[in-house]
Amino acid sequence: MLRVDGLHAHYGRAHILHGVSLDVAQGEVVCLLGRNGAGKSTTMKAIMGVVPPSAGQVLLDGKDLAGRASFEIARAGIGYVPEDRRIFAELTVEENLEVGRRAAPAGSQGWNPERAYTLFPVLAEMRRRPGGRMSGGEQQMLTIARTLMGNPRLLLLDEPSEGLAPVVVERMAEAILALKREGLSILLSEQNLAFANAVADRACLIETGQLRHTASMAALMADDEVRARYLSV
Template sequence: MLTVDGLHAHYGRAHILDGVSLTVEPGEVHVLLGRNGAGKSTTMKAIMGLVPPSAGRVTFLGQAIAGRAPFEIARAGLGYVPEDRRIFAELTVEENLECGRQKPRDGQRPWSVERVCELFPSLAAMRRRPGGRMSGGEQQMLTIGRTLMGNPRLILLDEPSEGLAPVIVERMAAAILALKAEGLSVLLSEQNLSFAYAVSDRASIIEKGVVRWGGTMAALMTDEAARRAYLSV
């Protein structure tokens, strides 16, 4: 569904991605693991076109998307949920969701404000509240909902558990599994291994801009050497 092949990216002179390759299959939740600064967020931004890739190929649903404008990539059906949420603070919940709305796609139940509120019931009570006056967890729900409004086929979900209370993290895991059950593919970036284990089918571990390990989540949980080499702090 999504194939990333030899992706390179730079910030100024700093070489952040040094040939990342990975594949996300239809309907799977694929987690990108790695330490701080390993290149997880940059991989997502480079796939989305927010950081222009300096080399490499990205293929999504059979189309080459590397080098295209972010809005074109989004319209192709790739949704992006940023790590820092990037809620429009002055806009209400409804208006934030409106910003994400795109045309429905064939063969998919289109997302609406009501459907987002079904997925995240706590948003239903605050539809007129400005995004800036919400808690971190509520903002995280809103940013996911906003991206879903674009009716994506796959979402890039950058560290959704970061800085959230354990009870909210559990709700996030439930939401991701619900989305997976609907057939949505997810590329998740995480530092929280137990959260990743709860939701993911397969994992790729990234270090210094390269994928060092790939396999099923179950295999990773039995491979203590890999965990110690790439994940322990």
């Protein structure tokens, strides 16, 4: 479904991504793993057009989206959950969800608030609560649910487990696996190896803006040398 080929990105004169290439198949969960500052978030932002790529392709079902505006990429079928969540603090849970709502493609099951509440039951209990009065874990659930309201075919999750309590991380993993069972393709970035192992089919290891190693999660977990080289602190 998604193919990223030779992606480069800059912040001003700083060259951050150096020819990143990866792919995500239909219904697959792929995890971009690396240390802090390795280029994970920049890769997500470059795919979504938040950081315009300076070179390379971002192909969704064969259509190149590189260089398009973020709203055009969203309309093409990619949903983006940023690391900093960016909920609307003054709006209620229900209002945040409505802000993200887009019509579903013809013939497909669309997302609505009740379906989002089924995925994250805690949101149903606080549907009239302002986003600014929610915990970090609740806000993370809300921003994922709001993104799903746009009916994406591919979901980008940037550090979904960061800063969350273990019980919330467990719920987040359950939600990702539920979305995978429904056939949604997911690319997530993570530093939490245990979380990645719980949800991902494959891992792409990134270091200093370059993709260094790709393997199944099972193969990565069995390879102590590769994990020590690219993931240990």
